[in-house]
Amino acid sequence: MSESREHLQTLTEIRSLMERSSKFLSLSGLSGVSAGLIALAGAAVVYMRLRTNSLATLGYDQLSRYDADTHADLRRFLVTVAVVVLASALLAGTYFTVRKARRQGHDVWNSSSKRLVWAMLVPLVAGGIFCLVLLQHNLIWLAFPGTLIFYGLALLNGSKYTLRDVESLGYCEIGLGLLSLFWPGYNLLTWAIGFGVLHVVYGLAMYYKYERNAS
Structure with a gap:
């Protein structure tokens, strides 16, 4: 009986090592x-900026009423906010991930993390360029769901190289992005739910599932 337990423990350790390496x-x-x-x-x-400019939403029916200068100003503002949000999120995410890896005694930049970054980078870069072109053509109402959809695709692609829970988040982002296409008057709300609320819920779930007892 004890011998079978030892074999089971050995197999469990081997599986854990293989999972960590891949x-x-x-x-x-x-x-x-x-x-x-x-x-x-x-x-x-x-x-707050939309309220200042008397824009209730970023839907195509309302944006069509404004001239080229207003569109250009709004594009610059949205791109600036997006860059600041992305840079801040990456910095914060890198900090917490590096901290967790050091506590576990793992290297952050290894073969598995490189595969993860590359798997996510392709959809993210393609989606970023696509959404910038949409903004250039004043299709602001399409750019918001576009970011959600391509981000969800990046999560699905990257879930093969990290926690499988990421896959569920990816499906939620894609579904919300597709819903936003049919609900253009509330695309800022769906964007906030996708990148804001879902991330907070997912992050808390992952923390309590994997990190709380280990810390």
Whole structure:
């Protein structure tokens, strides 16, 4: 009986080592929480700007009433906010992930993390260029769901190299982005839910599932 338990323990250890070598398991739930809070702050800034410009939503029916200068000003503002949100979320996410990896005694930049970054980078870069072109053609109402959809695709692609829970988040982002296409009057709200609320919920779930008892 004890011998079978030893074999089972050995197999479990081998499986754990193989999983660690092929997957990046140091993603921190706090990275998701911080990214979500930053996204919500960015959405709040955009919302206040819309109220200042008497824009209730970013729907195509309302944006069509404004001239080229207003569109150009709004594009610059949205791109600036997006860059600040993205940079802040990446910095916060990197901090919490590096901290978790060091506590676990793992290297952050290894073969598995490189595969994860590359898997996510292709959809993210393609989606970023696509959404910038949409903005250039004043299709602002399409750019918001576009970011959600391509981000969800990036999560699905990257979930093969990290925690499988990321896959569920990817499906939620894609579904919300597709819903936003049919609900253009509330695209800022769906964006805030996708990048803000879902990240906070996901991050807290991952923290309590993987990190709380280990810390």
